[in-house]
Amino acid sequence: MSARLALLAAASFAAIGFATPAAAEEGMWTFDNFPAERMREQYGWAPDQQWLDRVRAGAVRLTGGCSASFVSPRGLILTNHHCIASCLFDNSSDTADYLDRGHVANRLEDELPCPGQQAEIVTSITDVTADIKGAIGTLAGKALTDARDARIAAIEAAGCTDRATTRCQVVTLFGGGQYKLYTYRKYSDIRLVWAGEDRAATFGGDPDNFNFPRYSLDAAFLRAYENDRPVATPQHLRWNPRAPQAGEVTFVVGNPGSTSRLFTQSQLAFEREVRLPVTVATTSELRGRLIRAMEESPQHHREGLDTLNGLENSLKVQIGRTKALGDPAFTRTLADAERDLRARSSVGAADPWGSVEQAVTAYRALYLPYRFTDPSGDLYAYAQTLVMAAEERGKPNGERLPGFTDSALPLTEKRLLDQRPVYPWLDELMMSWSLSKAREYLGADDPDTRLLLGQESPEQLARRLVTGTRLADPAYRRQLWEGGRAAIEASDDPMIQYARRLDPRQRELEQQVKQRYAGPLTTAGAQLADARLAAFGDTLYPDATFTLRISYGRVQGWTERGQEVPIATTMGGTFDRATGNAPFDLAPAFAANRAAIDPATAYNFVTTNDIIGGNSGSPVIDRDGTVIGAAFDGNIHSLGGNYGYDPALNRTVVVSTDAVQEALEKIYPAPALVAELRAAPAPRQRRRR
The missing domain is CATH 2.40.10.120 (Thrombin, subunit H)
Incomplete structure (x- = not known):
């Protein structure tokens, strides 16, 4: 991801x-x-x-x-x-x-x-549900997620002042029904x-x-x-x-x-009808492209093997899930469980199932652009992290996106700056594949496709960016990381410039997802969590x-x-x-x-x-x-x-x-x-x- x-x-x-x-x-x-x-x-x-x-x-x-x-x-x-x-x-x-x-x-x-x-070891688990729900109050949509994320960032920062050896992470459970602070000793x-x-x-x-x-x-x-x-x-x-x-x-x-396992029927329908078919189809094509490229030389075979192993495992998982959701007996069991909860529940005037369905309907319209305006490849991921970090690190901790808060930054920095090999042919293959799938699913005339490709083909763009970037060098990544916004804005690296071009649209889509999907799900999730706990007590996980x-x-x-x-x-x-x-x-x-x-x-x-x-x-x-x-x-x-x-x-x-x-x-x-x-x-x- x-x-x-x-x-x-x-x-x-x-x-x-x-x-x-x-x-x-x-x-x-x-x-x-x-x-x-x-x-x-x-x-x-x-x-x-x-x-x-x-x-x-x-x-x-x-x-x-x-x-x-x-x-x-x-x-x-x-x-x-x-x-x-x-x-x-x-x-x-x-x-x-x-x-x-x-x-x-x-x-x-x-x-x-x-x-x-x-490596991380849990040292304590603390219930912070009341604290975070208090910050959320009666807010909805993007305002809800902003308030929740700000309070989470504050709790994590206060819990781990020694970020060299500890990590704090607030975890959302039961879709917003509970929040727990996990504290780790890290190595x-x-x-x-x-x-x-x-x-x-x-x-x-x-x-x-x-x-x-x-x-x-x-x-x-x-x-x-x-x-x-x-x-x-x-x-x-x-x-x-x-x-x-x-x-x-x-x-x-x-x-x-x-x-x-706690998905509603509308969420399962989205899995079955949208996410899984897209994932299986596109991953299958990537697997074929990679196998062909690996056959070109023993060097390509060695350099692509780890990626291929991961792809084949992921593809088998997604195919297995597709089969499970196509099994009438299995899906009947899931539907019966939802009907049972509805029958046992007293949620007053609220209709959390209806709210989830509305949110999922909104997400169906957002899913393809949200997914496909995010090209694949290690070099692009480095560029994206650097561009986002330059913006987020200048904000107060409570206003940053997850992954760039004070508690999360040490791991983000480690992953960005640790030295590891990058193979240009493999990065080019991954990027051109993802861009070609974006054009296929969004359409050649879609504004997001034009933003992604301009006048270039997926193959031309991937080749130009991968061969032109210096981001494979960890010293150059460190220079941009430590230089912050000024270094990013001054950089003439084509991959950095490309990530900057996509960044506003990606942020716009994130805000829409928060407003129309993530926020409503959190509200409905808290209502359904209360209903579940009232019906079944602590017999749930x-x-x-x-x-x-x-x-x-x-x-x-x-x-x-x-x-x-x-x-x-x-x-x-x-x-x-x-x-x-x-x-x-x-x-x-x-x-x-x-x-x-x-x-x-x-x-x-x-x-x-x-x-x-x-x-x-x-x-x-x-x-x-x-x-x-x-x-x-x-x-x-x-x-x-x-x-x-x-x-x-x-x-x-x-x-x-x-x-x-x-x-x-x-x-x-x-x-x-x-x-x-x-x-x-x-x-x-x-x-x-």
Whole structure:
């Protein structure tokens, strides 16, 4: 997501519709409202507050969009390989392809910097609902969002005066029914310690993605540094390299990105009729363009692989969501839930469902220009951030757009200025694609198309801007950042000039979205939140917001087309599944060490835990509070989990610590790392040797 679209994401796509009490293992629960009594009724046991506090202190949010956990007293972090693939990619060159071959650092000095990455630990959660609702009062539309955002900026600034080590973020829950201040201890120097070959992590490729059985070593280790030294993390989680047991209780602790389970029927109709069709069609074309370009040379293949992996994953998600909203039985369940809430609700003269429908109707008219006046590409994103920052940083904190407030600026600056490679051909491809789609969807004669293209074709414009800009140089970006408005206005860089040309129209569209969509949704969201809480009490959980949540479940398979799906695979099964042809070709280190690998090692397993994108890398924790795996995927049925959870079919897919330990010892040997993990041992229940 670009800088501009990220600004209004929380408001513009707030989930505010229906809800029913969570059932079975459903629920991504906040740590200040864990349903201990409900779990105790179902399982005969539930964690106490001390257990929850200990687990919370070891859970990590990675600002690249994933989750993780501290697993040693020296800042060692467990996450997924696909969560750090960009770090491998950013450190690679034609002579050192870390993404392809992996990386093992047995000395601290060999650990690789991860540009743009930051690790964050929740230290407190504070309810600020009354404060923010008081600031909103009876305001509506843009006035409402301005007052709300100003109060949020003030609360965040007051809560985190030391912005070098802390981050404050006010999170909107239940579409405006609740507001919570999350305070984080942050670490801005993150380095890569260990990762296997890409083929080991992506074995099975796109065909196996969101499927099970799986044979994926989707695990990696990072380390947090401060003042050029590993940080002390005495409250880490304990590493426990063992196989999962059928039926055992499991917890997933992480940061699910976003869900739409509280959408009204009108919001779901917009998803089904507008957003998803546009997204699937345009992403499919981009995937085809990228594959063709990658076939031009081995260099292009290396430089485009990380982007392609992300595109294919995203496309499969969007196709899965499209299928879910096209399933009559599934959508009937969603419609029935809304009717149930309406029947239970007493909202007086207000008609929040009608207000949502009016807002969505207004957004339908705004959506295409709002989406397509925002070109793609890293270089344009740098320019856009610099142009917006020059304007926003001159304003009082309470009047700035999200992303440029005092609390948000350190991360914005880090992402802008960290050094990472930019590949001109790839940036040109991304930009020309997005501009061509803008012309297609808006029309050649649309004023926004003329603003975007002038007299040039998408290809001509992208080539001129990408070849002419200096923004690939972080020193030049720093010069413009530190020079502020004067430097931006004086710059003759064509990409900066282009971003300045688009900026007024983008701001105009943002204001219209606030006035006609985000503001009305916030008002209706507060009304619906009150109705839900009155009807169902605290048996509800809010939609995901990429903030810390905990889900509970168990190790359990499911029935697929009359066949029982097993709970786990073994590492030996990898060799049986391999065909010698991509994407089922063995990673070289796997093939070379076949004789040493214990084939009975538990590899991937499934649980009933309720997760969504953003949970990637989340520690999977047993009843003792020890880490027995890292969540890295869901099964194909989980793609509908954006809108609802099916306990019979939705499953989390996990890489086991048993397999990671085997890889650390025999496939990608890391004796220093093995010793570090052993330094704070968990109860060892490893398989037989």
